[in-house]
Amino acid sequence: MMKSKAPLLFIITAIASLITAISFGIIATLQYVQFDFLKPFLTFNKVRPMHVTGALSWVLLSAIGGIYYYLQKDGLLKKQLLVSYHFIIFLLTGIGIYTCYALGIFGGKEYLEFPPILIIPILIGWFLFAYNVIGSLLNGFTKRPVYFWMWCTGSVFMIYHLSEAYIWLTPYFKDKFLANTALQWKAGGSFVGSWNMLVYGTATYVMAKLSPTSGVGTDKKSFFFYFLGLSNLMFGWAHHVYLIPIAPWIRYFAYLVSMTEWILLISIIYSWKKSLNFNSTIENKVVIKFLSSTDKWVLINLFVALLISIPAINYYTHGTHVTVAHSMGTTIGINTTILLASIAYIVQKENPNFNFKLVLKGLTFFNIALILFLITLLVAGASRSQWMYALEPSAFAAMQYKLKTVYLIMAILGTLLTTTILVMVLPLFKGLMKALRG
Amino acid sequence: MSKKFLILIVLICFFGVYNYWVYTQSQPPTKPLLSTNALQGQKLWQDNNCNSCHQFYGLGGYLGPDLTNVYSLKGGDFINAMLNSGISTMPLFHFSDLEKQNIITFLKEIDSTGFYPDKKSIIHKNGWVEISEK
Numbered sequence: 001m002m003k004s005k006a007p008l009l010f011i012i013t014a015i016a017s018l019i020t021a022i023s024f025g026i027i028a029t030l031q032y033v034q035f036d037f038l039k040p041f042l043t044f045n046k047v048r049p050m051h052v053t054g055a056l057s058w059v060l061l062s063a064i065g066g067i068y069y070y071l072q073k074d075g076l077l078k079k080q081l082l083v084s085y086h087f088i089i090f091l092l093t094g095i096g097i098y099t100c101y102a103l104g105i106f107g108g109k110e111y112l113e114f115p116p117i118l119i120i121p122i123l124i125g126w127f128l129f130a131y132n133v134i135g136s137l138l139n140g141f142t143k144r145p146v147y148f149w150m151w152c153t154g155s156v157f158m159i160y161h162l163s164e165a166y167i168w169l170t171p172y173f174k175d176k177f178l179a180n181t182a183l184q185w186k187a188g189g190s191f192v193g194s195w196n197m198l199v200y201g202t203a204t205y206v207m208a209k210l211s212p213t214s215g216v217g218t219d220k221k222s223f224f225f226y227f228l229g230l231s232n233l234m235f236g237w238a239h240h241v242y243l244i245p246i247a248p249w250i251r252y253f254a255y256l257v258s259m260t261e262w263i264l265l266i267s268i269i270y271s272w273k274k275s276l277n278f279n280s281t282i283e284n285k286v287v288i289k290f291l292s293s294t295d296k297w298v299l300i301n302l303f304v305a306l307l308i309s310i311p312a313i314n315y316y317t318h319g320t321h322v323t324v325a326h327s328m329g330t331t332i333g334i335n336t337t338i339l340l341a342s343i344a345y346i347v348q349k350e351n352p353n354f355n356f357k358l359v360l361k362g363l364t365f366f367n368i369a370l371i372l373f374l375i376t377l378l379v380a381g382a383s384r385s386q387w388m389y390a391l392e393p394s395a396f397a398a399m400q401y402k403l404k405t406v407y408l409i410m411a412i413l414g415t416l417l418t419t420t421i422l423v424m425v426l427p428l429f430k431g432l433m434k435a436l437r438g
Numbered sequence: 439m440s441k442k443f444l445i446l447i448v449l450i451c452f453f454g455v456y457n458y459w460v461y462t463q464s465q466p467p468t469k470p471l472l473s474t475n476a477l478q479g480q481k482l483w484q485d486n487n488c489n490s491c492h493q494f495y496g497l498g499g500y501l502g503p504d505l506t507n508v509y510s511l512k513g514g515d516f517i518n519a520m521l522n523s524g525i526s527t528m529p530l531f532h533f534s535d536l537e538k539q540n541i542i543t544f545l546k547e548i549d550s551t552g553f554y555p556d557k558k559s560i561i562h563k564n565g566w567v568e569i570s571e572k
Contacts, residue, residue, distance in 0.1 A: 032501065035527040043529050044501050106487040110498060115486050142440040153446075168459075175482075177471040178551055179465035181495065186460065227445055234453045243559075244495045245552040245569055247463045255566070311567040315559060319496025319504060322485040385498070388555045396503040397525075 003072055006083040008350075008436045009033050010065025013091065015429045018336075021054025022418040029107055029414045032400075032407040049113040055331060057065055057094060058110070063198040064129060067151050069346055071136055078136045086128045093121040106184050107185050119166055121406055123159060130155035145208065145217035146226045147201040154197025157233060162191040182238075182246045189237025195335075197233065203291065203338040206345050210284060234256060243318055251311075258309035261391040285357040286363075288349070290341035293367055297333030300371075303327060316389065322381030325374045332370055332417075343428050350435035355427075356378045363424030369417040376410045450498040469551055472544070479544025482537055491528070495554045501527060506554035517542050 028047045030037045038047075064086075088257040097114045100106070107115040133155055137148045165187035167173050168180040208217040216222060236255030304326050308317050317323060340363075347354050380403055387399040441457040466473060472480065483489070491502035498504075521538050524530030532540065552572050 016568075031527075039529070044499070044527070045490040045529075048490040049487065104486075107485055109484065110489045113484075113490070123459060142443050149442075175477060176465040176473050177548060178469050179461075181497065182464040183461070185497065223442060227449065235456060236447065241495075242567065243554065243556060243569060245466065245469065245571065250460060250464060252566075310565045312561045312565045315561065315567045319493055319555070323501060324500070358506070370516055389557065413500075422448055 001272065004068075004080040004083050005078075005436055006087045007072060008064045008066035008346075008432055009087050010061050010068065011091075011346065012061075012429065012432050013087075013094075014062035014065060014339075014434065015343075015432070017054045017057035017061060017094075017319050018421065018425060019049055019054075021058055022421055024048075024051035024054060026411065026414055026418060027051075029407065029411040033185050033404060044102075045106075046101050046104060049106075049111075050098065052057070053094075053097060053114075059195055059199065059331065059335050059339065061090070062343060063195065063202055066202050066339070066342045066346065067133065070202075071133065073349070076136045077132070081130050081131045082128050086125050086132075088108070089121050089125045089128070093118060093125070096121075109165070109168065111188060116166060116169060118263075119162065123162060126155065126159045126162065132157060147205040147208065147217050147220040149223075149226055150197045150201030150204065150229075151364050152195050153230060154201060157190065157194040157197065161187045161194055165191065177248050178244060181244055182241050184251065185240040186237050189384060190233055190241055193229075193233030193236070197229065199335050199338050200229070202296065202342045206342055207291065209345075210287060239314060240416075242314050244312050255309070255311060283327055284348075286344045286360055287341045289360060289363055290337045290344060293363060294334055294337040294341070296327065297337060297368070298372075300374075301326065301329045301333060316385045317381060320381035320384040320390065321377045322385070325377035325381060328377065329370075329374050333374075336421075338422060340428070347428055347431035347435070350438070351431050354431050359424050362420050366417070366420035366424060369413060369420050373410065373413040373417050376413055377404060380406045380410065470547060472546045472547055475540050476544040476547040478537075479542070481542035482533070483542055483544060486531055494548055495552070504554060505545060505548075506552070508551050509542070509549040514546070517545060 027038060027042065028044065030048065031039075031044050035124050052178050064134065068083050069076065072080070072083075079084070096118055100114050100342060101120070106113045108119075112119065130152075134152050135143060137152060141148070141152075165184065167183050167187070173180055173183065204217050204222065207214070236257045238250050239258050242251050242254070265334065304322075307313050308322065308326060344356065344359065348356075383403055384399065387393050393399070448552065489498040491499045493499070493504040494506050496504060516540055520528070521533055521541065550572065553570055554571050558570045562568065
């Protein structure tokens with residue numbers, strides 16, 4: 001049967017989204033330094049959703065493309081044509097969303113700022129994905145490896161939580177501001193949990209393929225951590241709302257279940273590394289290098305996440321750039337390195353003679369730039385917290401002016417980080433284009 | 439039925455019960471509901487993506503200040519003046535008088551739900567933070 005090229009198109013579009021995200025990220029940071037930078041054309045309320053949507057699209061499209069690719073490669077994907085329909089729906093919706101942002105047409109809530117009607121094609125796309133993935137794996141499902149469980153449950157929960165994010169439109173919730181705020185963060189937190197199922201499932205798949213004898217993906221431990229991660233997806237969201245006067249039991253419960261998901265991944269990666277043959281080819285080496293970076297970023301982010309999930313510390317870090325450092329650390333440090341490992345694996349499969357030397361060089365500088373960028377965010381967060389809890393705080397604008405140097409360093413490091421990301425992704429992009437034409 | 443599948447079903451059932459409780463109990467009964475005018479103000483807030491710069495209860499963008507208690511701290515006239523003039527970072531949105539009034543009502547009603555930053559919170563030795571009630 002003729003293989004569909006749509007999985008590669010998802011990944012190519014994902015890389016284009018990543019480049020879009022980092023470009024708008026730099027503009028946003030420059031607007032912190034020079035408040036009226038590009039203001040007549042591109043105000044911050046347009047730039048921020050363009051940056052965030054690009055980042056979300058990068059993670060989701062590259063995970064989706066990878067999953068379709070792997071299912072197709074393993075001869076499991078049943079409905080190849082649906083993949084193309086899915087791609088067209090997401091591409092047109094994405095163009096629609098960016099057009100709305102450029103024209104200043106909003107109407108949604110944070111992270112989903114586009115007019116609510118646009119969630120309908122997004123949900124249709126996810127339905128197609130879930131139908132195709134689950135339909136392809138249903139036969140003998142209970143005996144399948146853990147990564148297939150992760151992809152199936154991730155796709156179902158993605159639909160549930162994206163729908164839940166619009167519960168504020170219903171008459172029962174419409175006028176309940178506190179409930180809506182809590183549910184917005186419940187949906188958002190679990191949405192991230194759902195994409196983590198897709199991304200971590202991808203990491204587990206690649207690790208299992210590179211080291212088939214390790215037991216990764218099939219042993220009891222993998223399933224134990226899968227269920228722990230799923231519990232976290234379902235119940236571990238409320239650390240975002242510790243300081244909101246909602247029903248206290250929700251916050252107590254969140255304190256109990258917070259952040260076990262990180263322990264999950266690090267444990268899987270460690271057990272995998274032990275059994276891995278490091279005398280691999282240069283091509284495997286790049287995949288291993290990316291996943292080893294993931295390993296280090298999990299450790300760093302685990303530390304930050306565990307700290308800010310303690311309410312007494314969360315009290316001071318909430319509402320500051322410390323939260324941004326945590327979310328960027330996980331999105332860039334963990335998710336991006338996993339997804340780049342997956343893309344490198346695919347490029348290598350499609351072009352066995354591909355030269356990864358530049359990608360490897362980029363990865364070294366990427367890790368350095370990211371750690372410096374995150375430290376700057378933590379400094380900005382600590383300064384803001386100090387201002388917030390001062391007995392007699394100065395005006396907000398005075399605090400922002402005081403932080404201008406920190407924001408300038410952030411902009412410089414952000415540009416450096418962008419450069420290192422480009423050094424890694426442009427050769428991979430070229431490799432994917434070659435595979436698409438081939 | 440396999441043990442793994444059974445665990446999945448049990449988790450999903452528990453999730454269903456948990457969601458029912460969260461949906462019905464997250465808004466404490468003592469907390470006010472938004473009025474029709476405040477809902478109009480909320481719509482303007484979302485239509486102009488004010489959340490990209492401002493926060494409520496520390497949630498939102500950080501380019502502008504948190505506005506949870508801006509009404510009790512600065513008053514309606516101050517908010518009106520800000521909406522009339524815009525500043526170097528904030529664009530001038532050209533709201534009508536009625537729209538400005540609805541935004542102020544929205545901010546006033548949010549203010550009545552609680553404090554942020556809550557400087558009177560009690561931090562317990564076990565790491566728990568008891569937030570103050572308004």
